[in-house]
Amino acid sequence: MKIITDKSQLDGRDLAATIGFFDGVHRGHLHLINQVKAVAAQKGLSSAVITFREHPRKVIHTDYLPQLLTTFEERMSLLAESGIDYCIVMDFTFELAQFTAQQFIEVILSKTFSVKALVIGYDHRFGKNRTEGFEDYVRFGKEAGMEVIHADAFLHDKVHISSSAARRALQAGHIREVTMLLDRPYNIEGRVVKGHQLGREIGFPTANLEMLDAEKILPVPGVYAVKVLWRSKEYKGMMNIGVRPTVSNANKQTIEVHIFDFEVNVYGDVLKVFFIDKLRDERKMNGLEDLITQLQMDKEEAMKRL
DSSP: OEEESSGGGGTTOOEEEEEOOOTTOOHHHHHHHHHHHHHHHHHTOEEEEEEESSOHHHHHSTTOOOOBSSOHHHHHHHHHHTTOSEEEEEOOOHHHHTOOHHHIIIIIIIIITOEEEEEEOTTOOOSGGGOOOHHHHHHHHHHTTOEEEEOOOOEETTEEOOHHHHHHHHHHTOHHHHHHHHTSOOEEEEEEEOOOOHHHHTTOOOEEEEESOTTBOOOOSEEEEEEEEETTEEEEEEEEEEOOTTTOOSOOOEEEEEETTOOOOOTTOEEEEEEEEEEEOOOOOSSHHHHHHHHHHHHHHHHHHO
16 A cells, blocks of 8 residues: 555556545445445556544544544554555645535545545545535536445444444443454553552552553553563553552552563563453452452453453
8 A cells, every 4th residue: 555645646546535534444444445446446446545644623623632543553554454555645624624525526536636436435424514415425526527436334243333333332341342343452552651569569560551642542441351562572461441449549540551471671662452351340459468369360360361
């Protein structure tokens, strides 16, 4: 896949394309992209996705903080794995937000990027105020010399696949559902920072993580079975997201991961953590002895699920 930031990089190629933010690059997105690739092959065109570097709502609502499933770099990597020819990355500006759907189709898609076939996600709308629908897009496309095609939806066991569904599942702690929706384990990346050192004293040393991207969504507080990637090697472990109610009353959320059979000093390093399953909710124990007993049970259960 070639990332395009200027139309000259397309070398005059005509495109079959789709448009969207593609947060998560989930199974529904991949189903849509496969339809774009099929249309491109049928019509002798190059295939492309058109997306935006920043979430459009950040431009329209400057105080909006997205809760994203993927960083920009992750989106690009996942889109590249889809086998699409081009990824056109646009900067969503306030001026662009004023374009109607007709103007976007004529000026941006047709004249700027030479899109000859536009595959529209079954529930996707674009343009100022998003007031127009698919039949309007077909009419605008015909006037611009572009065929507009309605993509079919992707369902798994009658479950609608969407970024919103994946975010809701994360916020409910339904990790296996998230894995199904994304077709891969959800992950976060964080840098290891100094913690309270209590875990080491009770036999469960933890790496305290500071998220690399504040816009990336965290699962609901709780204890999780995880896999940890450190310097290209994978380890098993368990993670706690929460306020450490047994040993602290600061009410400040922390992200701590205990890596099994691991005694390396990783302060300052970046860990990539993959969520496999939720073990339990975070709760206050009756002192350190109860906490240690629970952590031992958590480790045994995590090993089973991993």
